[in-house]
Amino acid sequence: MNIKIYQSGLKFMFCNAVKRLYNDEVMFHHSLDKGIYATINGDVNIDKEKLERIKNYMKKMSESAIPFNKKVIDAKEAYNFFMKKNQFEKAINITNINNITVSLFELEGQHNYFYSSDMPSTTKEIDLFDLYYIKDNEVVLIYPTDGKLIFEFRNRIYSSFREYNDWLKRLHLKYVSDVNKIVAEGNVEDLIRKNDIMIDNHLYDIARDIIDKGKRIILLAGPSSSGKTTTSKKLSLFLSSLGYNAYPISLDDFFLNRDQTPLDENGQKDYECLEALDLELFNNTLNALLKGEEVKLPRFNFIDGKKEFAEDPFKVTDTDILVIEGLHSINPNLIKSDLSKECYKVYISPLTPLNVDRHNYVSTTDNRLLRRIIRDFRTRGRSCVASLATWASVRRGEEKYIFPYTDTVDAILNTAYVYELGVLKAYVEPLLYTVDYDSEYYFEARRLIDNLKTFYTIPSEYVSHDNLLREFIGGSNFEE
Secondary structure (H helix, E strand, O other): OOHHHHHHHHHHHHHHHHHHHHOOEEEEEEEOOOEEEEEEEOOOOOOHHHHHHHHHHHHHHHHHOOEOEEEEEEHHHHHHHHHHOOOHHHHHHHHHOOOOEEEEEEEOOEEEOOOOOOOOOEHHHOOOOEEEEEEOOEEEEEOOEOOEOOOOOOHHHHHHHHHHHHHHHHOOOOEHHHHHHHHHOOOHHHHHHHHHHHHHHHHHHHHHHHHHOOOOEEEEEOOOOOOHHHHHHHHHHHHHHOOOOEEEEEHHHHEOOHHHOOEOOOOOEOOOOHHHEOHHHHHHHHHHHHOOOOEOOEEEEOOOOEEEEOOOOEOOOOOOEEEEEOOOOOOOOOOOOOOHHHEEEEEEEOOOOOEEEOOEEOOHHHHHHHHHHHHHHHHHOOOHHHHHHHHHHHHHHHHHHOHHHHHHOOEEEEOOOOOHHHHHHHHHHHHHOOOOOOOOOHHHHHHHHHHHOOOOOOOHHHOOOOOOOHHHHOOOOOOO
């Protein structure tokens, strides 16, 4: 079964269990490792004991094979239904998706909408799950991965989401419809500036902390399309503004030549593994620089798949700082020599805190995928199908080589912009429409197109040229 269909069924079961047992409401906020972070709101305080009761109720639902009944109704009827339930954000979204009909699902007399045209046939298919207690009224709904429950609570990621969400609350932004309202009223440029300043201020605070701790090597990591290149160059500027010369170095420039790339278990080139980097060259270069020696830095040519070396040698002094960015920067196996005392680790990711509605959230993974599709087409000459085809491999690499180390870092920078999908929409929709019906990635492309329907388009002219999004859509001050 498709994991998104499984998740929709599991969320529906959890909502029903909470409603029937305690008459409380559930709000799903974002993914957290192999789970979905949710809060429970109402008159009853849900502690560990009550959460266990909810889980047992869900288990009985699974054993009873209760059907999920699909009802295709007129969009106007769906709009009126959610208005009567005071779920105004769902009603507003119905008006934005441009569908004539809407697929509602019914379970034990409760009706809901999960932006999915399908659902498991019965609750018996949802036979593997768990509930992780964070604190009263906060829970992670854990779903299976490869037939197993594999979950680890990432406290630093959780805290970063909460900090961003608190900022959104102060701006009275909760749902996509709130952002759309700002766009429709012509005030989106003001929102963009506020969001930009908030993220830049956080990055400046990180720069101050680096200086205060006297670090010479900054290891900046993040999953694909987090904005590592722009962040590393901006961080370098902030450090320089504090009186320290900072030099960004990209791990991507240390890729092995493409004909030397190791293969994965399926015989495909594995560009995401640590061994895809020329580790010997990287370590030799780093050690030489710290000794004050001159080196010629590589630059990887993604079109030809080969490293090219700068003509002019590069050298740093004892007071200079190296900002090293890449997927594997916080991997303990990256640096062979004992330089840990010199290192400051930063993890970045667009941890999108915005909700589509109370039961559906903006996917951080989808957000990164859309950024990647645009960037790959613009800078690497890759089609949308090619980007979709490699995404599973990219995700496996992130799960294996970066996520396990997120709680070991010194700082986390959330690089999501609350308005960004409105900007990306104009760039990525035409690329998604190029995926032919006979392609195995057709339905994935259409799913992404459907998800974008709830977002109003935002002109990129409002996006400054030092904004991280420019790394993907073009026009960045940091683009060489």
